[in-house]
Amino acid sequence: MVEQEDLWSLCEGRTEEHPDRVVLDFDGRLWTWAELIEAAETLAGGLASIGVQSGEVVCHMSPNHPEAVVTMLALLRLGAVECPVNAGLRGEQLAHVLNHSGAWALILDGSLADRVAEQLPAAPDIKTVVQRGLGLATDPTPAARAIPASSVPQVAAGGAGSAFQDPAGVAVADYDDVLGTGERPPPFRPPSPGDAMNIIYTSGTTGPAKGAVLPQAFPIEQARIKIEQWGLTADDVMFSALPLYHVNARFSTLGTALVVDGRAALVSRFSASTFWDQARSAGATEVGVVGAVSSILLRQEPGPADRDHNVRMMHGAAGIPVERRADFEERFGLRLVTGFAMTETGHFSTTSPDDPMRYRASGRPVSQYEVAVVDVDDHEVPPGTVGELVVRPRVPGVMMTGYHRQPEVTAAAFRNGWFHTGDLATIEPDGYIRWVDRAADAIRRRGEMISSTEVERAVCELDTVAECAAVGVPSELGEEEVKLVVVAEPGRSLDPAALQRHCQRTLPDFCQPRYLEILEELPKGATHKVNKHQLRHTDGPAVLDLERPPVHGQLRDS
Secondary structure, three states: OOOOOOHHHHHHHHHHHOOOOEEEEEOOEEEEHHHHHHHHHHHHHHHHHOOOOOOOEEEEEOOOOHHHHHHHHHHHHHOOEEEEEOOOOOHHHHHHHHHHOOOOEEEEEHHHHHHHHHHHHHOOOOOEEEEEOOOHHHOOOOOOOEOOHHHHHHHHHHOOOOOOOOOOOOEEEEHHHHHOOOOOOOOOOOOOOOOEEEEEEOOOOOOOOOEEEEEOOHHHHHHHHHHHHHOOOOOOEEEEOOOOOOHHHHHHHHHHHHHHOOEEEEOOOOOOOOHHHHHHHHOOOEEEOOHHHHHHHHHOOOOOOOOOOOOOEEEOOOOOOHHHHHHHHHHHOOEEEOEEEEOOOEEEEEOOOOOOOOOOOOOEEOOOEEEEEEOOOOOEOOOOOOEEEEEEEOOOOOOOOEEOOOHHHHHHHOHHHOEEEEEEEEEOOOOOEEEEEEOOOOEEEOOEEEOHHHHHHHHOOOOOEEEEEEEEEEOOOOOEEEEEEEEEOOOOOEOHHHHHHHHHHHOOHHHOOOEEEEEOOOOEOOOOOEOHHHHOOOOOOOEEEOOOOOOOOOEOOO
8 A cells, every 4th residue: 555655755766676667658759757757857957957946837738748747747847826728718717727727837738828928918927938949039029039048048037137037027937948957956855745746727618717726645545546446557558548637547647657656648648539549559458538538539430449458447438427337338348437537626536347336326425524414504404315415524634625826716605614625416325426517507496496407318319319418507587597508510400490399308397408409519618518607508509499389490500
Protein backbone atom coordinates (compact mmCIF):
# COMPACT_ATOMS: atom_id res chain seq x y z
CA MET A 1 0.00 0.00 0.00
CA VAL A 2 1.13 3.54 -0.77
CA GLU A 3 2.45 5.46 2.22
CA GLN A 4 1.22 9.01 2.77
CA GLU A 5 3.66 11.38 1.10
CA ASP A 6 3.63 14.06 -1.55
CA LEU A 7 3.41 13.07 -5.19
CA TRP A 8 6.74 14.59 -6.27
CA SER A 9 8.68 12.76 -3.56
CA LEU A 10 6.94 9.55 -4.58
CA CYS A 11 7.93 10.13 -8.23
CA GLU A 12 11.54 10.78 -7.25
CA GLY A 13 11.56 7.54 -5.29
CA ARG A 14 10.24 5.61 -8.28
CA THR A 15 12.94 7.16 -10.47
CA GLU A 16 15.72 6.17 -8.10
CA GLU A 17 14.31 2.66 -7.82
CA HIS A 18 14.01 1.91 -11.54
CA PRO A 19 14.87 4.88 -13.79
CA ASP A 20 14.44 2.92 -17.02
CA ARG A 21 10.93 1.66 -16.30
CA VAL A 22 8.35 3.10 -18.74
CA VAL A 23 5.73 5.15 -16.89
CA LEU A 24 4.08 7.13 -19.71
CA ASP A 25 2.95 6.28 -23.22
CA PHE A 26 1.75 9.38 -25.03
CA ASP A 27 0.51 8.71 -28.55
CA GLY A 28 3.02 5.86 -28.74
CA ARG A 29 6.00 7.90 -27.50
CA LEU A 30 7.34 6.08 -24.41
CA TRP A 31 8.76 7.96 -21.42
CA THR A 32 10.79 6.30 -18.68
CA TRP A 33 10.72 7.56 -15.14
CA ALA A 34 14.17 9.09 -15.64
CA GLU A 35 13.18 10.89 -18.85
CA LEU A 36 9.94 12.25 -17.45
CA ILE A 37 11.39 13.49 -14.16
CA GLU A 38 14.47 14.99 -15.83
CA ALA A 39 12.24 16.87 -18.29
CA ALA A 40 10.17 18.19 -15.38
CA GLU A 41 13.32 19.23 -13.46
CA THR A 42 14.63 21.07 -16.52
CA LEU A 43 11.38 22.95 -17.08
CA ALA A 44 11.09 23.71 -13.36
CA GLY A 45 14.53 25.34 -13.48
CA GLY A 46 13.55 27.51 -16.42
CA LEU A 47 10.26 28.52 -14.82
CA ALA A 48 12.04 29.38 -11.57
CA SER A 49 14.43 31.61 -13.54
CA ILE A 50 11.51 33.76 -14.73
CA GLY A 51 9.98 34.08 -11.30
CA VAL A 52 7.65 31.12 -10.72
CA GLN A 53 7.81 30.36 -7.01
CA SER A 54 6.35 28.02 -4.45
CA GLY A 55 2.75 28.93 -3.67
CA GLU A 56 2.37 30.97 -6.88
CA VAL A 57 -0.80 30.29 -8.90
CA VAL A 58 0.08 29.46 -12.50
CA CYS A 59 -2.59 28.88 -15.14
CA HIS A 60 -1.83 26.17 -17.67
CA MET A 61 -3.88 25.99 -20.86
CA SER A 62 -3.12 23.21 -23.32
CA PRO A 63 -4.77 20.40 -25.26
CA ASN A 64 -3.49 16.92 -24.49
CA HIS A 65 0.23 16.92 -25.24
CA PRO A 66 3.28 15.23 -23.69
CA GLU A 67 4.55 18.61 -22.53
CA ALA A 68 1.30 19.10 -20.64
CA VAL A 69 2.36 16.20 -18.40
CA VAL A 70 5.87 17.64 -18.08
CA THR A 71 4.45 21.04 -17.16
CA MET A 72 2.16 19.54 -14.56
CA LEU A 73 5.11 17.82 -12.89
CA ALA A 74 7.39 20.87 -13.20
CA LEU A 75 4.90 23.03 -11.33
CA LEU A 76 4.55 20.27 -8.74
CA ARG A 77 8.34 20.24 -8.38
CA LEU A 78 8.37 23.98 -7.69
CA GLY A 79 5.48 23.87 -5.25
CA ALA A 80 3.48 26.21 -7.48
CA VAL A 81 -0.31 25.89 -7.57
CA GLU A 82 -1.31 24.76 -11.05
CA CYS A 83 -4.64 25.94 -12.41
CA PRO A 84 -5.41 23.77 -15.47
CA VAL A 85 -7.62 25.79 -17.84
CA ASN A 86 -10.17 24.07 -20.05
CA ALA A 87 -8.75 24.32 -23.58
CA GLY A 88 -12.26 24.69 -24.98
CA LEU A 89 -13.00 27.94 -23.16
CA ARG A 90 -13.47 31.22 -25.01
CA GLY A 91 -14.78 34.69 -24.35
CA GLU A 92 -16.21 35.59 -20.95
CA GLN A 93 -15.84 32.08 -19.52
CA LEU A 94 -12.13 32.09 -20.29
CA ALA A 95 -11.73 35.64 -18.97
CA HIS A 96 -13.46 34.61 -15.75
CA VAL A 97 -11.05 31.73 -15.06
CA LEU A 98 -7.91 33.70 -15.97
CA ASN A 99 -8.97 36.63 -13.81
CA HIS A 100 -10.57 34.81 -10.88
CA SER A 101 -7.61 32.46 -10.45
CA GLY A 102 -5.37 35.41 -9.60
CA ALA A 103 -2.55 33.73 -11.52
CA TRP A 104 0.69 35.66 -12.04
CA ALA A 105 1.77 33.50 -14.99
CA LEU A 106 0.13 31.51 -17.76
CA ILE A 107 1.73 28.58 -19.58
CA LEU A 108 0.01 28.36 -22.95
CA ASP A 109 -0.10 26.16 -26.02
CA GLY A 110 0.31 28.40 -29.07
CA SER A 111 -2.73 26.90 -30.79
CA LEU A 112 -4.88 28.69 -28.20
CA ALA A 113 -3.09 32.03 -28.33
CA ASP A 114 -5.68 34.01 -30.29
CA ARG A 115 -8.52 33.36 -27.85
CA VAL A 116 -6.24 34.09 -24.88
CA ALA A 117 -4.92 37.35 -26.36
CA GLU A 118 -8.48 38.67 -26.54
CA GLN A 119 -9.07 38.00 -22.83
CA LEU A 120 -5.71 39.00 -21.28
CA PRO A 121 -6.87 42.57 -20.57
CA ALA A 122 -9.54 41.08 -18.31
CA ALA A 123 -6.86 39.27 -16.25
CA PRO A 124 -4.59 42.06 -14.94
CA ASP A 125 -2.76 39.78 -12.49
CA ILE A 126 -1.17 37.81 -15.35
CA LYS A 127 2.19 39.41 -16.06
CA THR A 128 4.00 36.60 -17.88
CA VAL A 129 2.91 34.15 -20.57
CA VAL A 130 5.13 31.17 -21.40
CA GLN A 131 4.03 29.98 -24.81
CA ARG A 132 4.71 26.68 -26.52
CA GLY A 133 4.61 27.06 -30.31
CA LEU A 134 3.53 29.98 -32.47
CA GLY A 135 0.76 32.34 -31.45
CA LEU A 136 1.03 35.39 -29.24
CA ALA A 137 4.64 36.08 -30.18
CA THR A 138 3.68 36.58 -33.82
CA ASP A 139 0.32 38.25 -33.21
CA PRO A 140 0.31 41.71 -34.82
CA THR A 141 -1.97 43.09 -32.09
CA PRO A 142 -0.40 44.68 -29.00
CA ALA A 143 -1.89 42.06 -26.66
CA ALA A 144 1.55 40.59 -26.05
CA ARG A 145 5.12 40.76 -27.26
CA ALA A 146 7.81 38.14 -27.75
CA ILE A 147 10.84 38.11 -25.49
CA PRO A 148 14.27 37.42 -27.02
CA ALA A 149 15.75 34.15 -25.80
CA SER A 150 18.68 35.95 -24.19
CA SER A 151 16.25 38.01 -22.13
CA VAL A 152 14.19 35.21 -20.65
CA PRO A 153 15.80 35.33 -17.19
CA GLN A 154 15.04 39.06 -17.01
CA VAL A 155 11.30 38.57 -17.11
CA ALA A 156 10.90 38.08 -13.38
CA ALA A 157 12.89 41.20 -12.59
CA GLY A 158 11.46 43.31 -15.39
CA GLY A 159 8.64 44.91 -13.46
CA ALA A 160 6.50 47.66 -14.91
CA GLY A 161 9.46 49.32 -16.60
CA SER A 162 10.75 46.26 -18.40
CA ALA A 163 11.52 46.81 -22.06
CA PHE A 164 10.08 43.40 -22.76
CA GLN A 165 6.57 44.14 -21.56
CA ASP A 166 3.83 45.50 -23.76
CA PRO A 167 1.54 48.40 -22.77
CA ALA A 168 -0.83 45.91 -21.13
CA GLY A 169 1.96 44.71 -18.86
CA VAL A 170 2.23 41.19 -20.26
CA ALA A 171 5.55 39.64 -21.26
CA VAL A 172 5.67 36.57 -23.49
CA ALA A 173 8.47 34.02 -23.26
CA ASP A 174 8.98 31.10 -25.62
CA TYR A 175 8.58 27.73 -23.92
CA ASP A 176 11.67 26.29 -25.63
CA ASP A 177 13.73 29.28 -24.51
CA VAL A 178 12.60 28.80 -20.93
CA LEU A 179 13.35 25.09 -21.21
CA GLY A 180 16.83 25.89 -22.52
CA THR A 181 18.01 28.23 -19.78
CA GLY A 182 20.06 25.46 -18.20
CA GLU A 183 19.02 26.64 -14.75
CA ARG A 184 18.32 24.07 -12.04
CA PRO A 185 15.36 24.52 -9.75
CA PRO A 186 15.81 25.48 -6.11
CA PRO A 187 15.97 22.70 -3.51
CA PHE A 188 12.69 20.85 -3.19
CA ARG A 189 10.66 21.61 -0.09
CA PRO A 190 8.18 18.83 0.68
CA PRO A 191 4.72 20.35 1.04
CA SER A 192 2.22 19.65 3.78
CA PRO A 193 -0.60 17.28 2.75
CA GLY A 194 -3.14 20.12 3.03
CA ASP A 195 -1.21 22.64 0.91
CA ALA A 196 -2.88 23.63 -2.34
CA MET A 197 -1.75 21.63 -5.38
CA ASN A 198 -4.35 22.43 -8.05
CA ILE A 199 -7.21 24.83 -8.64
CA ILE A 200 -9.59 23.12 -11.04
CA TYR A 201 -12.61 25.07 -12.23
CA THR A 202 -15.95 23.34 -12.47
CA SER A 203 -17.91 23.29 -15.72
CA GLY A 204 -20.00 26.32 -14.78
CA THR A 205 -23.22 24.90 -16.24
CA THR A 206 -25.31 26.41 -13.42
CA GLY A 207 -23.42 29.68 -12.99
CA PRO A 208 -19.89 31.14 -13.03
CA ALA A 209 -17.30 28.38 -12.79
CA LYS A 210 -15.95 27.78 -9.28
CA GLY A 211 -12.33 26.86 -8.59
CA ALA A 212 -12.02 23.73 -6.46
CA VAL A 213 -8.76 23.87 -4.46
CA LEU A 214 -7.32 20.35 -4.33
CA PRO A 215 -4.63 19.61 -1.72
CA GLN A 216 -1.29 17.86 -2.15
CA ALA A 217 -2.65 14.66 -0.60
CA PHE A 218 -5.52 14.48 -3.11
CA PRO A 219 -3.84 12.48 -5.93
CA ILE A 220 -2.40 9.93 -3.52
CA GLU A 221 -5.65 9.45 -1.62
CA GLN A 222 -7.61 9.15 -4.87
CA ALA A 223 -5.12 6.63 -6.24
CA ARG A 224 -5.41 4.61 -3.04
CA ILE A 225 -9.17 4.28 -3.61
CA LYS A 226 -8.72 2.91 -7.14
CA ILE A 227 -5.92 0.58 -6.11
CA GLU A 228 -8.00 -0.85 -3.27
CA GLN A 229 -11.35 -1.05 -5.04
CA TRP A 230 -10.29 -2.03 -8.57
CA GLY A 231 -7.33 -4.26 -7.75
CA LEU A 232 -4.83 -2.19 -9.73
CA THR A 233 -1.14 -3.12 -9.67
CA ALA A 234 2.16 -2.03 -11.18
CA ASP A 235 1.42 -4.35 -14.11
CA ASP A 236 -1.58 -2.26 -15.21
CA VAL A 237 -1.62 0.07 -18.19
CA MET A 238 -4.26 2.76 -17.66
CA PHE A 239 -5.61 4.36 -20.84
CA SER A 240 -7.49 7.61 -21.33
CA ALA A 241 -8.46 9.80 -24.27
CA LEU A 242 -9.94 12.45 -21.98
CA PRO A 243 -8.45 15.92 -21.44
CA LEU A 244 -5.79 16.35 -18.78
CA TYR A 245 -7.29 19.61 -17.53
CA HIS A 246 -10.07 17.58 -15.88
CA VAL A 247 -9.77 15.25 -12.90
CA ASN A 248 -10.65 12.01 -14.70
CA ALA A 249 -7.56 11.75 -16.91
CA ARG A 250 -5.38 13.78 -14.54
CA PHE A 251 -5.97 11.75 -11.39
CA SER A 252 -7.95 8.58 -12.14
CA THR A 253 -5.58 7.67 -14.98
CA LEU A 254 -2.28 9.56 -14.81
CA GLY A 255 -2.15 10.10 -11.05
CA THR A 256 -3.10 6.52 -10.26
CA ALA A 257 -0.50 5.18 -12.70
CA LEU A 258 2.21 7.31 -11.06
CA VAL A 259 1.24 6.18 -7.55
CA VAL A 260 0.83 2.47 -8.31
CA ASP A 261 4.01 2.51 -10.45
CA GLY A 262 2.10 1.30 -13.50
CA ARG A 263 1.87 2.98 -16.89
CA ALA A 264 -0.38 5.78 -18.10
CA ALA A 265 -1.32 5.59 -21.78
CA LEU A 266 -2.67 8.93 -23.01
CA VAL A 267 -3.61 10.23 -26.46
CA SER A 268 -4.07 13.66 -27.95
CA ARG A 269 -7.81 13.41 -28.41
CA PHE A 270 -10.76 11.05 -28.36
CA SER A 271 -11.71 9.34 -31.63
CA ALA A 272 -14.42 6.71 -31.63
CA SER A 273 -13.04 5.11 -34.79
CA THR A 274 -9.52 4.65 -33.37
CA PHE A 275 -10.27 4.25 -29.65
CA TRP A 276 -9.85 0.47 -29.45
CA ASP A 277 -6.87 0.51 -31.84
CA GLN A 278 -5.13 2.97 -29.51
CA ALA A 279 -6.01 0.95 -26.41
CA ARG A 280 -4.79 -2.23 -28.10
CA SER A 281 -1.54 -0.65 -29.23
CA ALA A 282 -0.84 0.66 -25.73
CA GLY A 283 -1.54 -2.73 -24.14
CA ALA A 284 -4.20 -1.08 -21.95
CA THR A 285 -5.68 -3.14 -19.14
CA GLU A 286 -7.90 -0.42 -17.63
CA VAL A 287 -9.76 2.34 -19.47
CA GLY A 288 -11.31 5.55 -18.15
CA VAL A 289 -14.15 7.29 -19.96
CA VAL A 290 -17.06 9.61 -19.23
CA GLY A 291 -20.67 8.68 -19.86
CA ALA A 292 -21.03 10.15 -23.33
CA VAL A 293 -17.87 8.40 -24.56
CA SER A 294 -19.13 4.95 -23.56
CA SER A 295 -22.40 5.65 -25.34
CA ILE A 296 -20.55 6.73 -28.49
CA LEU A 297 -18.46 3.54 -28.42
CA LEU A 298 -21.59 1.40 -28.13
CA ARG A 299 -23.09 3.07 -31.22
CA GLN A 300 -20.12 2.15 -33.41
CA GLU A 301 -20.67 -0.68 -35.88
CA PRO A 302 -19.66 -4.02 -34.31
CA GLY A 303 -16.51 -5.55 -35.73
CA PRO A 304 -14.23 -8.56 -35.31
CA ALA A 305 -11.66 -6.46 -33.41
CA ASP A 306 -14.08 -5.39 -30.67
CA ARG A 307 -12.61 -7.92 -28.21
CA ASP A 308 -9.05 -7.84 -29.57
CA HIS A 309 -7.45 -6.04 -26.62
CA ASN A 310 -6.19 -6.59 -23.08
CA VAL A 311 -8.67 -4.28 -21.35
CA ARG A 312 -10.27 -6.00 -18.38
CA MET A 313 -12.26 -3.07 -16.95
CA MET A 314 -13.67 0.32 -17.85
CA HIS A 315 -14.85 3.02 -15.48
CA GLY A 316 -17.27 5.79 -16.42
CA ALA A 317 -20.07 3.85 -18.12
CA ALA A 318 -22.96 6.02 -16.95
CA GLY A 319 -23.85 7.00 -20.52
CA ILE A 320 -24.92 3.44 -21.34
CA PRO A 321 -28.51 2.55 -20.36
CA VAL A 322 -28.50 -0.02 -17.57
CA GLU A 323 -30.28 -2.54 -19.76
CA ARG A 324 -27.49 -2.28 -22.39
CA ARG A 325 -24.51 -2.58 -20.06
CA ALA A 326 -24.42 -6.37 -20.10
CA ASP A 327 -24.43 -6.15 -23.92
CA PHE A 328 -21.49 -3.74 -23.75
CA GLU A 329 -19.51 -6.11 -21.52
CA GLU A 330 -20.21 -9.06 -23.80
CA ARG A 331 -19.41 -7.19 -26.99
CA PHE A 332 -16.11 -5.71 -25.80
CA GLY A 333 -15.05 -8.49 -23.43
CA LEU A 334 -14.50 -6.40 -20.30
CA ARG A 335 -16.08 -5.46 -16.97
CA LEU A 336 -17.80 -2.12 -16.40
CA VAL A 337 -17.56 -0.40 -13.04
CA THR A 338 -19.66 2.54 -11.98
CA GLY A 339 -19.26 4.99 -9.17
CA PHE A 340 -19.74 8.55 -8.05
CA ALA A 341 -17.11 11.27 -8.30
CA MET A 342 -16.92 15.04 -8.52
CA THR A 343 -14.06 17.48 -8.94
CA GLU A 344 -14.69 18.69 -5.41
CA THR A 345 -15.00 15.32 -3.71
CA GLY A 346 -13.05 12.79 -5.68
CA HIS A 347 -14.31 9.21 -6.01
CA PHE A 348 -16.47 8.62 -2.95
CA SER A 349 -18.32 5.52 -4.15
CA THR A 350 -17.55 2.77 -6.60
CA THR A 351 -17.86 -0.93 -7.38
CA SER A 352 -15.21 -3.51 -8.06
CA PRO A 353 -14.91 -5.41 -11.36
CA ASP A 354 -16.07 -8.56 -9.52
CA ASP A 355 -19.14 -7.00 -7.92
CA PRO A 356 -22.38 -8.45 -9.38
CA MET A 357 -23.88 -4.96 -8.91
CA ARG A 358 -20.93 -3.31 -10.66
CA TYR A 359 -23.03 -1.47 -13.24
CA ARG A 360 -26.53 -1.48 -11.76
CA ALA A 361 -25.92 1.30 -9.25
CA SER A 362 -23.43 4.05 -8.45
CA GLY A 363 -21.48 1.86 -6.09
CA ARG A 364 -21.19 1.79 -2.34
CA PRO A 365 -19.40 4.49 -0.32
CA VAL A 366 -15.70 3.74 0.11
CA SER A 367 -14.08 3.79 3.54
CA GLN A 368 -12.44 7.20 3.07
CA TYR A 369 -15.83 8.98 3.16
CA GLU A 370 -19.09 9.21 5.05
CA VAL A 371 -22.07 9.53 2.69
CA ALA A 372 -25.75 10.28 3.37
CA VAL A 373 -28.96 11.42 1.65
CA VAL A 374 -30.77 14.33 3.29
CA ASP A 375 -33.93 16.39 2.92
CA VAL A 376 -34.12 20.17 2.41
CA ASP A 377 -33.44 20.70 6.14
CA ASP A 378 -30.39 18.40 6.07
CA HIS A 379 -32.12 15.63 8.01
CA GLU A 380 -31.09 12.16 6.87
CA VAL A 381 -33.91 10.40 5.02
CA PRO A 382 -34.84 6.70 5.26
CA PRO A 383 -33.19 4.19 2.88
CA GLY A 384 -34.71 4.28 -0.59
CA THR A 385 -35.95 7.88 -0.23
CA VAL A 386 -34.85 10.50 -2.75
CA GLY A 387 -32.92 13.42 -1.34
CA GLU A 388 -29.69 15.34 -1.82
CA LEU A 389 -26.47 13.35 -1.69
CA VAL A 390 -24.03 14.74 0.87
CA VAL A 391 -20.52 13.62 1.73
CA ARG A 392 -17.69 14.35 4.16
CA PRO A 393 -14.15 12.97 4.50
CA ARG A 394 -12.96 10.41 7.01
CA VAL A 395 -9.31 11.00 6.07
CA PRO A 396 -7.50 14.30 5.38
CA GLY A 397 -6.77 15.39 1.84
CA VAL A 398 -9.32 13.22 0.05
CA MET A 399 -11.53 16.21 -0.87
CA MET A 400 -11.09 19.81 -1.89
CA THR A 401 -10.28 22.30 0.85
CA GLY A 402 -12.74 24.84 -0.54
CA TYR A 403 -13.61 27.07 -3.47
CA HIS A 404 -10.85 29.48 -4.46
CA ARG A 405 -11.53 33.05 -3.35
CA GLN A 406 -15.14 32.19 -2.46
CA PRO A 407 -15.45 31.67 1.31
CA GLU A 408 -19.21 32.26 1.32
CA VAL A 409 -19.81 29.73 -1.43
CA THR A 410 -17.53 27.27 0.36
CA ALA A 411 -19.44 27.71 3.60
CA ALA A 412 -22.76 27.19 1.82
CA ALA A 413 -21.52 24.02 0.12
CA PHE A 414 -20.18 22.59 3.41
CA ARG A 415 -23.14 23.62 5.55
CA ASN A 416 -23.99 21.57 8.62
CA GLY A 417 -20.73 19.67 8.33
CA TRP A 418 -21.53 18.03 4.98
CA PHE A 419 -20.50 18.85 1.43
CA HIS A 420 -23.69 19.16 -0.61
CA THR A 421 -23.23 17.62 -4.04
CA GLY A 422 -26.31 19.09 -5.70
CA ASP A 423 -27.28 15.58 -6.81
CA LEU A 424 -30.51 13.76 -6.06
CA ALA A 425 -30.08 10.11 -5.12
CA THR A 426 -31.16 7.30 -2.84
CA ILE A 427 -29.14 4.99 -0.63
CA GLU A 428 -30.84 1.62 -0.79
CA PRO A 429 -31.11 -0.83 2.12
CA ASP A 430 -28.27 -2.85 0.56
CA GLY A 431 -26.00 0.22 0.78
CA TYR A 432 -25.78 0.99 -2.94
CA ILE A 433 -26.21 4.56 -4.12
CA ARG A 434 -28.72 5.05 -6.91
CA TRP A 435 -28.35 8.37 -8.67
CA VAL A 436 -31.55 10.12 -9.76
CA ASP A 437 -30.56 13.46 -11.31
CA ARG A 438 -28.72 16.69 -10.79
CA ALA A 439 -30.93 18.81 -8.54
CA ALA A 440 -30.53 21.65 -11.05
CA ASP A 441 -31.67 19.37 -13.90
CA ALA A 442 -34.61 17.75 -12.13
CA ILE A 443 -37.92 19.05 -13.44
CA ARG A 444 -40.80 20.07 -11.16
CA ARG A 445 -44.11 19.71 -13.00
CA ARG A 446 -47.58 19.88 -11.47
CA GLY A 447 -46.39 18.83 -8.06
CA GLU A 448 -44.26 15.93 -9.32
CA MET A 449 -40.46 15.71 -9.34
CA ILE A 450 -39.25 14.37 -12.70
CA SER A 451 -35.81 12.90 -13.34
CA SER A 452 -34.51 14.29 -16.61
CA THR A 453 -32.35 11.20 -17.05
CA GLU A 454 -35.35 8.86 -16.86
CA VAL A 455 -37.12 10.88 -19.55
CA GLU A 456 -33.99 10.84 -21.71
CA ARG A 457 -33.55 7.10 -21.28
CA ALA A 458 -37.12 6.44 -22.45
CA VAL A 459 -36.88 8.78 -25.44
CA CYS A 460 -33.58 7.25 -26.58
CA GLU A 461 -35.30 3.87 -26.89
CA LEU A 462 -36.83 5.19 -30.13
CA ASP A 463 -34.63 3.92 -32.95
CA THR A 464 -34.60 7.26 -34.79
CA VAL A 465 -33.17 9.12 -31.77
CA ALA A 466 -29.37 9.28 -31.36
CA GLU A 467 -29.24 11.63 -28.38
CA CYS A 468 -31.70 13.46 -26.19
CA ALA A 469 -31.75 16.06 -23.44
CA ALA A 470 -34.75 16.81 -21.23
CA VAL A 471 -34.89 20.19 -19.50
CA GLY A 472 -37.38 22.14 -17.47
CA VAL A 473 -38.74 25.39 -18.90
CA PRO A 474 -41.10 27.92 -17.28
CA SER A 475 -44.82 27.13 -17.35
CA GLU A 476 -47.63 29.64 -17.44
CA LEU A 477 -49.24 27.52 -14.71
CA GLY A 478 -46.24 27.87 -12.43
CA GLU A 479 -43.44 25.35 -11.87
CA GLU A 480 -42.12 23.89 -15.16
CA GLU A 481 -42.92 22.10 -18.39
CA VAL A 482 -40.81 19.36 -19.96
CA LYS A 483 -38.86 20.25 -23.07
CA LEU A 484 -37.16 17.60 -25.21
CA VAL A 485 -34.16 18.38 -27.37
CA VAL A 486 -33.30 15.49 -29.67
CA VAL A 487 -30.74 14.57 -32.30
CA ALA A 488 -31.67 12.12 -35.05
CA GLU A 489 -29.66 9.05 -35.91
CA PRO A 490 -27.48 9.74 -38.97
CA GLY A 491 -29.49 9.40 -42.17
CA ARG A 492 -32.79 9.22 -40.30
CA SER A 493 -35.58 11.74 -39.87
CA LEU A 494 -37.64 12.39 -36.78
CA ASP A 495 -41.43 12.45 -36.86
CA PRO A 496 -42.64 14.61 -33.94
CA ALA A 497 -46.00 12.83 -33.89
CA ALA A 498 -44.30 9.43 -33.66
CA LEU A 499 -42.03 10.68 -30.90
CA GLN A 500 -45.03 12.04 -29.01
CA ARG A 501 -46.83 8.69 -29.29
CA HIS A 502 -43.69 6.92 -28.04
CA CYS A 503 -43.59 9.21 -24.98
CA GLN A 504 -47.27 8.57 -24.30
CA ARG A 505 -46.60 4.81 -24.32
CA THR A 506 -43.44 4.85 -22.22
CA LEU A 507 -43.63 7.81 -19.83
CA PRO A 508 -45.99 8.64 -16.96
CA ASP A 509 -48.58 11.33 -17.63
CA PHE A 510 -46.75 13.92 -15.55
CA CYS A 511 -43.54 13.36 -17.58
CA GLN A 512 -45.08 14.06 -20.98
CA PRO A 513 -43.08 16.67 -22.93
CA ARG A 514 -44.71 19.97 -23.79
CA TYR A 515 -41.98 21.26 -26.11
CA LEU A 516 -39.76 19.62 -28.72
CA GLU A 517 -36.67 20.92 -30.48
CA ILE A 518 -34.66 18.92 -33.03
CA LEU A 519 -31.00 19.82 -33.44
CA GLU A 520 -28.11 18.47 -35.48
CA GLU A 521 -26.05 18.16 -32.29
CA LEU A 522 -26.37 18.92 -28.58
CA PRO A 523 -24.16 21.66 -27.12
CA LYS A 524 -21.41 19.98 -25.09
CA GLY A 525 -18.28 20.83 -23.17
CA ALA A 526 -14.84 19.25 -23.43
CA THR A 527 -15.88 16.23 -21.35
CA HIS A 528 -18.91 15.61 -23.59
CA LYS A 529 -21.33 16.80 -20.90
CA VAL A 530 -24.45 18.44 -22.35
CA ASN A 531 -24.68 22.17 -21.57
CA LYS A 532 -28.36 22.10 -20.65
CA HIS A 533 -28.52 25.76 -19.72
CA GLN A 534 -28.27 26.58 -23.44
CA LEU A 535 -31.44 24.59 -24.12
CA ARG A 536 -33.82 26.18 -21.61
CA HIS A 537 -35.84 28.30 -24.04
CA THR A 538 -39.16 27.89 -25.82
CA ASP A 539 -38.89 30.56 -28.48
CA GLY A 540 -37.69 30.17 -32.04
CA PRO A 541 -39.12 28.47 -35.13
CA ALA A 542 -37.40 25.15 -34.35
CA VAL A 543 -39.31 24.70 -31.07
CA LEU A 544 -42.63 22.87 -31.35
CA ASP A 545 -45.37 23.15 -28.75
CA LEU A 546 -46.78 19.61 -28.62
CA GLU A 547 -49.95 20.76 -26.85
CA ARG A 548 -50.93 22.84 -29.84
CA PRO A 549 -53.11 21.27 -32.57
CA PRO A 550 -51.80 17.80 -33.56
CA VAL A 551 -48.47 17.68 -35.32
CA HIS A 552 -48.62 16.57 -38.95
CA GLY A 553 -45.85 15.48 -41.29
CA GLN A 554 -42.19 15.32 -40.46
CA LEU A 555 -39.67 17.79 -39.17
CA ARG A 556 -36.23 16.74 -40.35
CA ASP A 557 -33.03 17.16 -38.38
CA SER A 558 -31.65 19.82 -40.66
